[in-house]
Amino acid sequence: MVMEEKKISSAVIRRLPRYYRYLGELIESGVQRISSKELSARMKVTASQIRQDLNNFGGFGQQGYGYNVQYLYEEIGKILGIDRNHNMVIIGAGNLGKAIVNYSDFEKRGFVIKGIFDNNPKIKGTKIRGIEVRMMNELTDFIKDNEIEIVALTIPKEAARQIAKVVADAGVKAIWNFAHTDLNLPDDVIVENVHLSESLMRLSYTIANRK
């Protein structure tokens, strides 16, 4: 019997990491159980939405009680795939690349930075948080040898479009794209975009159009 997988909407997926973050903070402050109503007040969403969202993945709560914070936190972690490690490389050792390398929380969540790549020979062999900076000609072999799943692109858009193809061919599963361009790649390569200039323009729109 073939399981008919219910398709989870991207609206739900967008909210999951936020639930995870709030649950993490609840754990830190020693809260052990929470109702959808109380969580909804903190997060400024409806309790109904929380229950609907969670029930896409199964019933994690208990009638009359609410949700066990620790348990729900772990379950959402599993759903998000951060219950295991993901090997990652950063391409572009500029400020943005360095910022990602130095942000230790990613590693805590299982995103292990195995290498940093740049095209500037002057910084070849230098280290950022103990991780060696390598040149681009090593990239394809490095991806294969180190089972790299994720590539973060913090380089200009023209280079990003070109390198994206290279790393897709090398077999990475996903690209975390900070370049100000869309990447046209085969469907089996996941692309998650962080378009900072678009974010800033949305902010500007809101300034310009608020009552």
Added chain:
Amino acid sequence: MVMEEKKISSAVIRRLPRYYRYLGELIESGVQRISSKELSARMKVTASQIRQDLNNFGGFGQQGYGYNVQYLYEEIGKILGIDRNHNMVIIGAGNLGKAIVNYSDFEKRGFVIKGIFDNNPKIKGTKIRGIEVRMMNELTDFIKDNEIEIVALTIPKEAARQIAKVVADAGVKAIWNFAHTDLNLPDDVIVENVHLSESLMRLSYTIANRK
């Protein structure tokens, strides 16, 4: 007679900067006119959506012809509020703050970085792209004296929550928040979040759950 302003949905606003980016690239490649059909093919959205989105703001096209690329680009720029300058300060002179300061495209779009603030006395008075690093005690006066509209927060979450209140009181219009927390501020302060860890978790979700 009071104008009944039609509320623009956030889904539309999210797409506007992307239209703007594509139109900019069309201008660079010398394209002078484009139909919604052709643009839809490039952007991988429906032509119907493009026409609906644009018609929230007025009729920019011409039947039988399509849209004048330059004109539409400028009109969307006006809608996004980037037809004028916005003074900005960056709080946090770490790698992420530096990345923003050094990314010259923001300035090209009218986001003028007037100051950089940090709490590390060792870098007081140093310059990043010619802009002086100042200490936090100068912040409130600086915001008022320089008509700062936007504050980018690239500092840890605890500091971000505290400084957000300070700059809101100082009268900034909007906060571009890179800290891994939500900011609870009065409704008249606009907050645009860039939660990198949430972006990375969505990517991880997609890896874990793809067919």
Added chain:
DNA sequence: TAGATTGTTAATCGATTAACAATC
């Protein structure tokens, strides 16, 4: 047991897509 709160169905609301008359 009584009260609380979930899981889930139904109702509503909003966004996207389709269709086509208007018109350049």
Added chain:
DNA sequence: TAGATTGTTAATCGATTAACAATC
């Protein structure tokens, strides 16, 4: 004029909210 393509209304689709029976 004939062809192309917009602007806009109508139809569809999907997401959010409300309601409530199930149950801890």
